[in-house]
Amino acid sequence: MxxxxxxxxxxxxxxxxxxxxxxxxxxxxxxxxxxxxxxxxxxxxxxxxxxxxxxxxxxxxxxxxxxxxxxxxxxxxxxxxxxxxxxxxxxxxxxxxxxxxxxxxxxxHRFCGRCGELTVLHPLERAKWCEPCGIPWYPRLAPCVIVVIRRGERMLLARSSRTKRHFFSLIAGFVEPGETIEAAVAREVKEETGLEVSGVRYHSSQPWPFPHQLMLGFFADYAGGELVLQEDEIAEADWFLPGDMPPVPPVTTISGGLIQAMAREIEGQEASS
Known part of the structure; x- marks a missing residue:
């Protein structure tokens, strides 16, 4: 291995x-x-x-x-x-x-974002160093939330309007400055679908180098509202049963892993009821 x-x-x-x-x-x-x-x-x-x-x-x-x-x-x-x-x-x-x-x-970061001088490799840590400013420039990470929403025995899947791929995935978006990740989940869901959610709970994460996202995966519960799609983001969205889903991303991606995990949760609760 x-x-x-x-x-x-x-x-x-x-x-x-x-x-x-x-x-x-x-x-x-x-x-x-x-x-x-x-x-x-x-x-x-x-x-x-x-x-x-x-x-x-x-x-x-x-x-x-x-x-x-x-x-x-x-x-x-x-x-x-x-x-x-x-x-x-x-x-x-x-x-x-x-x-x-x-x-x-x-x-x-070949050049300093403040003064424009050429940066050099920091001798002690992973950073580019501007000697005139005394500023280290570290690798940039952009936190991004992604959420699978449950409504009874169904989950919400959406197809992006920004890609030619025909599979369905999950609601996702970047965390804004000064925002908690839980608030980012609720805001992104509201903006893109018109829905309210509750019970936001962390599930898993995945680095995604396109170009420097850190994907933070969540489960959430439907709390109200009707689907009103943000058309420049979402082309189509609907509620799906685990056994009757459209094409979705592979489980090696965080979206595919979240969908699979939610499907198992729903099916497990159905089997025990």
Whole structure:
């Protein structure tokens, strides 16, 4: 079983250290596995970002670097990050998510957001440092709530108006400044569906590197109102029984996991009644 340990280090890679080679929003996957040795990647390096240390896979240092597929030694397959995450088990998926988020943070904070000076790597922690301002710039995380709402033996599923995918998922949205996550759940549900909820309770979380969300999953109970959809967000929504649901995301995603967990809760209570 693969063991992924995220971490930080200012050390440059050795020839045999492992590198996740990326090209934009995709992984450059070698024939075997997802990682390549640094000596194989360095001739194809692009730009001036990286290699950036992101952690250890089974005790070996792992870096992320932007590379050119055409000049990368050996054959590679360009796999979009979303597809890769759905293909992988927990540890490799966590590695990819960490690597992409750290790489984007590195790219987006090359210069200080206050004075515009070039930032440098902080010597003691994962941060970009502006020497004139004395300000550390840390990797950015955007907390986002996602909720499955129960009404009796049914749950609310919705189809987004912003994607061409035809599956149904859950109500979700970003936490606003000064807002609790429980308040964010209630607000997002009200804004997007017109419904009131109660009994908001935490279930699970998932980092989601598009580009830097931390998804916080909740259960909630229907408390009132009729469906009035925010059309620029939700194309369609309805209440579904666990045994009669439309296509939904896979359980490797937090939305699919929440839907499965709620279905089990409903079916378990039905069986015991």
């Amino acid at each position: 693969a063991l992924w340990t995220p971490g930080w280090s200012p050390k440059e890679p050795d020839d045999d250290d492992l590198v996740l080679a990326i090209d934009g929003d995709a992984v450059l996957k070698p024939d075997v596995g997802w990682l390549e040795s640094w000596r194989m990647v360095v001739p194809s390096m692009q730009g001036d970002i990286g290699p950036v240390y992101v952690g250890q896979m089974n005790g070996k240092p792992v870096y992320v670097a932007q590379a050119d597929a055409a000049s990368l030694a050996g054959s590679t397959e360009r796999v979009p990050l979303r597809e890769a995450l759905l293909m992988l088990e927990d540890a490799p998926a966590e590695m990819l998510g960490t690597a992409f988020q750290v790489h984007q943070w590195w790219r987006d």
